[in-house]
Amino acid sequence: AQSVAQPEDQVNVAEGNPLTVKCTYSVSGNPYLFWYVQYPNRGLQFLLKYITGDNLVKGSYGFEAEFNKSQTSFHLKKPSALVSDSALYFCAVSPPRGSTLGRLYFGRGTQLTVWP
C-alpha cells in the first residue's frame, strides 16, 4: 500500500534560521514526489517536485528538497525562514505509471510556524 509519513505535526523555527520539514514514503517503484503548501483559507499551492535526476530540487519561494532513495525520504528545506513561510505543508507521492497515474497520496501535513 502507498503511504506517506510526515512525522512532525508542528515545526517551529525562528526567522532567519534554517528549516526542515520531514517526509518519508512507502511506494512501490520510483514514485514522483511533491511538496505543497496551504495558507489559511487558501487552496494548495505547488512548491516543488522530484521526478528524476539531481537529488536536490529547487522550488518556489526559496524552498528546496532533498531526495534520498535509500532512506525513502524527501525532506523540505529552506536556508533562512521567513515569517511569511508560516503555513501548512503537505508531502505527496504519485506512482508514475499505469492505472494510478496522476493519483496523489498525501501525508498528514506539518504546520510550520516561523517566529519573528
Next chain:
Amino acid sequence: SAVISQKPSRDICQRGTSLTIQCQVDSQVTMMFWYRQQPGQSLTLIATANQGSEATYESGFVIDKFPISRPNLTFSTLTVSNMSPEDSSIYLCSVLQGQETQYFGPGTRLLVL
C-alpha cells in the same frame, strides 16, 4: 500552470440537502480529480473525473453520495448528496498538467448543520 476556479467558495447547508460544486479550468486538461479535506486532516482522493464517462471512485466513496460530471475538458462538478454534518469539509478539485504535476483549485468550504 492552469488557472482553476471553484464555485461556491463556501456554503452553509442544512442536513439532508445536496450541494453541487463547480470546477472550471482555463485550458483543456486530460485528468481532473476531486479531493476532500476534513477539518484538521490531510487530503483524500474522492474520484477521478473522466471526460465522457463515469468517474472512477476511490474506496469508501460511491457515486450515489458523490455524483460527478465532466462534460468537457475544462469543467467538472461534484455533488455532495443528502448531506450530514460529517460531510463538512473542504472540497478541492485538481488538474494534472503534463504527466506529473497536479494543480489545485482554491477549494469549497462546506459546513453542514
